[in-house]
Amino acid sequence: MSLIGAKVLRKEDPNLITGQGLYVDDLQPAGCAFMATVRSTQPHARIVAVDTSAARSIDGVLAAWTATDIANLPARPSSLPGMDMPLITGDVARFVGDIVAVVVAADRSTAADAAEAVIVDYEPLPAVASLGQALATDAPMIHPVLQGNTVFFQDYTEDLSAEFAAAPRTASLSLVNNRCAPVPIEPNVVLADWGPAGLTVWAAFQAPHHLRNTIAAFFGISQDTTRVIAPDVGGGFGAKINFASEIFLAAALSRALSRPVKYTQTRSECMVAMFHGRAQEHKVDVAFDDSGKILALKVQVTQDQGAYPDATGMGLPVLTTAMSAGCYKIPKVAVSWRNVVTNTTPVAAYRGAGRPEASYMIERVIDLVADETGVDPIEVRKTNFIPADGFPYQTHSPLAVYDSGNFAGALDELLRHVDYPALKAEQAARMADPTEKLLGIGFSSWLEIAGFGPPGSLEAFGHLASWESAQVRVQPDGSAIIYTGASPHGQGTVTTFAQIAADQLGIDFDRISVRHGDTAVIPQGIGTMGSRAVAVGGEGVKTASTRVFERAKKIAAHLLEATEDDIVVENEEFHVRGTPSKSVPWSQVAWKSFQPLELPAGMEPGSLDATVFQQVPNFSFPSGAYCCVVEIDRETGEVEIRNMYLVDDCGTVINPMLVEGQVHGGVAQGIAQALYEHMQYDESGVPRTATLMDYLVPAAPDLPGYVSGRTVTLNPSNTLGAKGVGESGSVGAPPAVINAVVDALSHLGVKHIDMPATPQKIWSILRGSK
Amino acid sequence: MGMIPARFDYRQAGSVAEALQLLVSCDDAKLLAGGHSLVPLMKMRLVSPATLIDISGIAELQGVADTGSVLRVGALTRHRVVERSQVVAQHVPLLAHVAGLVGDPQVRNRGTIGGSLVHGDPAADLPSVALATGATMIVTGPAGERRITAADFFVDFLETAVGPDEILTAIEFPKRTGAGFGYEKFVRRSMDYAIVGVAVQAGEQPGIALVNMGSVPRRAEAASQALASGAAVDAVAALAADGTNPPEDLNANADYRRHLASVLTKRALLAAGYR
Missing domain, CATH: 3.30.43.10 (Uridine Diphospho-n-acetylenolpyruvylglucosamine Reductase, domain 2)
Known part of the structure; x- marks a missing residue:
């Protein structure tokens, strides 16, 4: 019986739900010292002086470093030349949160006291807090190497003026994709121990080998004596792919002090120091006809990079513009983008990284076309969908060749759950009765690019390669250990990979362990991001397991004096097909695989061990159709999500429970972006939402129950058929929610509302309409 | 940081x-x-x-006592105890109801009624209950005990009439047995402080008090008077924000807060049984 698709309980949970997980902050080696940071309180300022003398005089303080103490170290890796992010900034502070000094003390409280005792003398400089300010004429500049604040500009890839001039109808839309803070429950945490035998770094990180290789290069040391361990990691959402400066500082301080140095970001620091996500503005022009058929699309993305452009962050608009056509066959698409620096926290990957921005844009455009033509949004979608037999589909972007999908099928499946005519009738009845709340119905047919990726795809973001490693090692007792280069931080990889291996090996799920996160033990790996763990890493586990199984069959055939092709496995017993009595248990095959005298001629001992660096030929393209139904209180402007219908197509489902969990979490983050979360700065660049009192991460009671459906189109790039699902919800949910809110208010002439759709914004609209 | x-x-x-x-x-x-x-x-x-x-271990400051015409609630009584007290639910039901809306269960199991009142936070729930019900604060100092009405208790932003050498020891709530009540709390996110809140105590000497409508917890004086003189619900609600100087923040500007105060007052009045 196959375990693929089985609702197996998570192997991770007994530890995690009884509080026995092991996180970096749980580690407390002998002699461990604590690092604390002094961060700029100024958005942009010349640093006149940093006085650490009072901090140094505090009992228990071991070090207080400023920029001069790290003059021999490079800037933060993944920076752009000339716009490097210093680990400790010396001359100029460029955002609130920029590190100005670090202190180390024997205990955490003393370190906090010492950080407070550091006196920084700032001379404020004019700052740019928004894209508008950054791009204004004579705007203050952040990096002298730039002319202005634009890091990179790509003009429209094509001139579509003829298409727009010839089109029966055109419309335009300006959108803001609100800046979000990742807010994992566990912030950035690092413990560095630099001893005579080498450097070991425990870090809350999503790609430990990537970090190990980068640390080694950073310090000019050898990879073999550099070890990175990512133990249990409490959420990452992409933010833990970024090379946090604190990791390198802790290692440098450990070397200098000859003792382990630990740093645990406080929540207050995490809000301004952990890189943010989204932060785009879009200007969109669409040409279409009276039937709602889209003829041409122009998309201009302006990406706020924050104070220091990050290599991953620079790629966000590339992904957004690659995916700008969504599920639709649009004859002409021209895209343009601009990366801009501001005096704010740097921006990089955050769950979906560039794709939620694309789906939000194109799904808002679809509803705009529906509104302009009077054609129902469902019909506009169906009119423009790439047909189910239209794959592979080459988009306007060389990056994106859609592999498979059935967008109309997903929407039809959605409409099986949603009684659309009844909702439309209810909407009309409520509109007519001023005592009733308004009803809004919003759809999103979304698509994303995931399963990173084909050769070259992650290299572009500085990774070693784009494959993922998997090693399967059968132990002498017939149990198996899987080593994966993927580095889970909540995905349930330990469970899904054991399911995949169990199927291929014929070894019981309970006797398969999955290990990850330690570069001293795991073959060189890449990491977990871009919804790639199952689609690439899981496929690797399958490939390696198959290789091991073929060798085990050879041994079993030898022991049973049968031919290999007749050997089958059942209940951990190899036997000859049709002759169940002639059998040998897996445990014996495993045991004998290590004993040369028991092996067939030419077979080496220890052969039930295979390592694979799994490549895939293309990205994967998870898709789906969501519907959100909102009620809006006409007196207060409050939006309440009444229903959320979710149809996901992630290809083959390994574990439906985990897929549901990923979708629910992603949708929660999508709803959060649409209604609650917005990292805001005042005009001078001071964050206004730097605590969880002001930055509204929704709580469980704020979220609706979900109705889930599923369609399955297989991923042709792997034999599992799985596409990945980690980011889907955050890609699909925001447009569904905002389309519903706009739908509820469209009778008032509302064409668009920027996220988050707060009660005050909606009240202002309702009041204005009276 | x-x-x-x-x-x-x-x-x-x-x-x-x-x-x-x-x-x-x-x-x-x-x-x-x-x-x-x-x-x-x-x-x-x-x-x-x-x-x-x-002071959390001082036994004499804990618990609810029925002294006849009033309920005396020890200052260290936890929100959870107030929320679940049958005596409170029977005689000052507004208090029991609102105590159950403070923060989340963890907060209610630790936080105390006295601590909440003496903090004087205009965004906190319980000061509005004290103001709407006409509670009296019992404060003990070197010179002995003094009694301060809720109306005189809240002095300024995060400042109450309790002196630096004094302790709030108990709160006396006049019994409101059988009288209607209403509490409306507007939040963007569940379990948060109110963006605006309104407490209504019906019955003899009715009262309306506001949450987060100024720097100090306060009664809606004009609305309370209109209510006492028998004005209609809409008329009372229209007066809710009279004389207030509401704060402005990311969630609400002053206009929106004034509007919410009226809407919520009407809803709280309806919940309290007014028509």
Whole structure:
């Protein structure tokens, strides 16, 4: 019986739900010292002086470093030349949160006291807090190497003026994709121990080998004596792919002090120091006809990079513009983008990284076309969908060749759950009765690019390669250990990979362990991001397991004096097909695989061990159709999500429970972006939402129950058929929610509302309409 | 930045008398009850008292007593106890109801009624109950006990009439047995502080009090008077924000808060049984 698709309980949970997980902050080696940071309180300022003398005089303080103490170290890796992010900034502070000094003390409280005792003398400089300010004429500049604040500009890839001039109808839309803070429950945490035998770094990180290789290069040391361990990691959402400066500082301080140095970001620091996500503005022009058929699309993305452009962050608009056509066959698409620096926290990957921005844009455009033509949004979608037999589909972007999908099928499946005519009738009845709340119905047919990726795809973001490693090692007792280069931080990889291996090996799920996160033990790996763990890493586990199984069959055939092709496995017993009595248990095959005298001629001992660096030929393209139904209180402007219908197509489902969990979490983050979360700065660049009192991460009671459906189109790039699902919800949910809110208010002439759709914004609209 | 308080001395008081004595003998001391207002401020280093006097173990300050015409609630009574008290639910149902809306269950299991009132936060729920029901605060100091009406208790932003050498020991709520009540709390996110809240106590001497409509917890005086004189619900609600100077923040500007105060007042009045 196959375990693929089985609702197996998570192997991770007994530890995690009884509080026995092991996180970096749980580690407390002998002699461990604590690092604390002094961060700029100024958005942009010349640093006149940093006085650490009072901090140094505090009992228990071991070090207080400023920029001069790290003059021999490079800037933060993944920076752009000339716009490097210093680990400790010396001359100029460029955002609130920029590190100005670090202190180390024997205990955490003393370190906090010492950080407070550091006196920084700032001379404020004019700052740019928004894209508008950054791009204004004579705007203050952040990096002298730039002319202005634009890091990179790509003009429209094509001139579509003829298409727009010839089109029966055109419309335009300006959108803001609100800046979000990742807010994992566990912030950035690092413990560095630099001893005579080498450097070991425990870090809350999503790609430990990537970090190990980068640390080694950073310090000019050898990879073999550099070890990175990512133990249990409490959420990452992409933010833990970024090379946090604190990791390198802790290692440098450990070397200098000859003792382990630990740093645990406080929540207050995490809000301004952990890189943010989204932060785009879009200007969109669409040409279409009276039937709602889209003829041409122009998309201009302006990406706020924050104070220091990050290599991953620079790629966000590339992904957004690659995916700008969504599920639709649009004859002409021209895209343009601009990366801009501001005096704010740097921006990089955050769950979906560039794709939620694309789906939000194109799904808002679809509803705009529906509104302009009077054609129902469902019909506009169906009119423009790439047909189910239209794959592979080459988009306007060389990056994106859609592999498979059935967008109309997903929407039809959605409409099986949603009684659309009844909702439309209810909407009309409520509109007519001023005592009733308004009803809004919003759809999103979304698509994303995931399963990173084909050769070259992650290299572009500085990774070693784009494959993922998997090693399967059968132990002498017939149990198996899987080593994966993927580095889970909540995905349930330990469970899904054991399911995949169990199927291929014929070894019981309970006797398969999955290990990850330690570069001293795991073959060189890449990491977990871009919804790639199952689609690439899981496929690797399958490939390696198959290789091991073929060798085990050879041994079993030898022991049973049968031919290999007749050997089958059942209940951990190899036997000859049709002759169940002639059998040998897996445990014996495993045991004998290590004993040369028991092996067939030419077979080496220890052969039930295979390592694979799994490549895939293309990205994967998870898709789906969501519907959100909102009620809006006409007196207060409050939006309440009444229903959320979710149809996901992630290809083959390994574990439906985990897929549901990923979708629910992603949708929660999508709803959060649409209604609650917005990292805001005042005009001078001071964050206004730097605590969880002001930055509204929704709580469980704020979220609706979900109705889930599923369609399955297989991923042709792997034999599992799985596409990945980690980011889907955050890609699909925001447009569904905002389309519903706009739908509820469209009778008032509302064409668009920027996220988050707060009660005050909606009240202002309702009041204005009276 | 955040989460680790500055160093402080910690003293435990076993009785009110001992706590009063420690208040005099320790410099720059703060009383620690449930800690749910004080500790976050300390962790952000917005306050850094030299000494914390832990009064949470003082038995005489805990629990609810029915003294006939009033309910006397010890200042250290936890929100959860108030929320679940049958006596409170019967005689001051508005108090039991609102106590159940403070924060989340963890907060309610630690936070105390006295701590919430003496913090004087205009965004907190319970001051509005004290104001709407006409409660009296019992404060004990070196000179003995004094009684302060709720209306006189809240002085300024995060400042009450309790002196630096005094302790709020109990709150007396006049019984409102059988009278209607309403509480409306507008939040963007569940379990948060109110963006605006309105408490309505029906019956004889009805009262309406507002949450987060100024720098100080306050009664909606004009609306309360209109209610007492029998004005219609809409007319009363229209007066809710009269004389207020609401704060402005990311969630609501002053206009929106005034509007919400009226909407919520109407809803609370309807819940309290007014038509």
